[in-house]
Amino acid sequence: MKLLLLLFVSINVVFASQDWNAFKEKYHKVYKNSKEENYRKQIFLKNLKVIEEHNKKYTQGLSTYTIGVNKFADLTHEEIYSSSKSSTRREVTTVRSSPTPKFIPRDDVPESIDWRDYGVVTPISNQELCMSCWAFAVVATLEAHVGIYEGRNVSLSQQNLVDCVDPTFTCSQYLDIHALDNTYQYIVDNGGIDLRDSYPVEYYTVGSCRFKSETVGATIKAYGNITEGDEEELKAVVGTIGPVTVTITTDFSWDLYREGVYYNGDCMNTDEIFNHAVVVIGYGSEDGEDYWLVKNSWGTYFGQDGYIKMARNRDNNCGIASIARYPLI
Known part of the structure; x- marks a missing residue:
């Protein structure tokens, strides 16, 4: 059982690495160092899980749309909308x-x-x-x-x-x-x-x-x-x-x-x-x-x-x- 579990994890790691490499190639992603790349990879894998879970709901008729990997898949929602989470809304006259x-x-x-x-x-x-x-x-x-x-x-x-x-x-x-x-x-x-x-x-x-x-x-x-x-x-x-x-x-x-x-x-x-x-x-x-x-x-x-x-x-x-x-x- 442990051997099968280890094999399952290993296969998932391989597929995840393939997804990550394909993503980088398609969207021309280049990171300044290995630390940054690893950080972005973890965000990507987290988002990949969100995508898979949502699309399961779509196939079950629980959602009217699908989501997928695009050029934002290595970013958080906050990063997409603001480079500074502490920013405040502009209040101008x-x-x-x-x-x-x-x-x-x-x-x-x-x-x-x-x-x-x-x-x-x-x-x-x-x-x-x-x-x-x-x-x-x-x-x-x-x-x-x-x-x-x-x-x-x-x-x-x-x-x-x-x-x-x-x-x-x-x-x-x-x-x-x-x-x-x-x-x-x-x-x-x-x-x-x-x-x-x-x-x-x-x-x-x-x-x-x-x-x-x-x-x-x-x-x-x-x-x-x-x-x-x-x-x-x-x-x-x-x-x-x-x-x-x-x-x-x-x-x-x-x-x-x-x-x-x-x-x-x-x-x-x-x-x-x-x-x-x-x-x-x-x-x-x-x-x-x-x-x-x-x-x-x-x-x-x-x-x-x-x-x-x-x-x-x-x-x-x-x-x-x-x-x-x-x-x-």
Whole structure:
């Protein structure tokens, strides 16, 4: 019996080492020394166990989505969202708000839509480990609206927003609840946002504001606001106007999402309410589950080539309709 147990453990060690080596090769992981690599390996193996246990629930019909190894599998959830766990949420004064026309319900809301089908959704970006999701989400939303209403494909500068919207911002700070309002209002008051080519992204860096009016790539007149928690209004706006920037609450299961419709009954039970900003670019149903089609900014290794389907019509799961904004061009 002891011999069989030893053999079982040895086989598991071999498979674990193969998984670890394959992970390092696929995601080009290089560590500064053996101590760091061993630390990352232990986190990876722990996460691998979480993945296996969750996917067993999926096969048993107890979950609507699967998770899997991606480039974040050697990190903790805290590391993904902040380089400093002791960081506090930014509390900045909301800038003067421009008048936002009230959304008028329409009768022609489609049952499903994917704005990628219209050629207006720009490629997936990667914010890396800087907590600048709000800048990437607003840019992705505005790029899509420029495509819809002006017929132009543009690449706008996230760095312009990172440097200029809030002078107190650092890459290790939590998402502020006013971030979307402040960012959209900045674009209104500033007379636009620069093109990415003229104001390129500098990862992990927040610098002085270097906006140039002569290289503006897009402008907006104002921004719209979804009634807090109203998924029907969010559907109507996404379906008839265009993509919407939203803030959500995530945990490690979200970080490792692979496929299916993501529903997490515990996602709001956390001290880090609304810790990520993303873009709703469509909605539909899959295997009887209504979903929001969401564009993330973690590169194409995340989820389904950079996208995730999140539960719709399930009591505003993960707060997806709580803080939702869209540009008015």
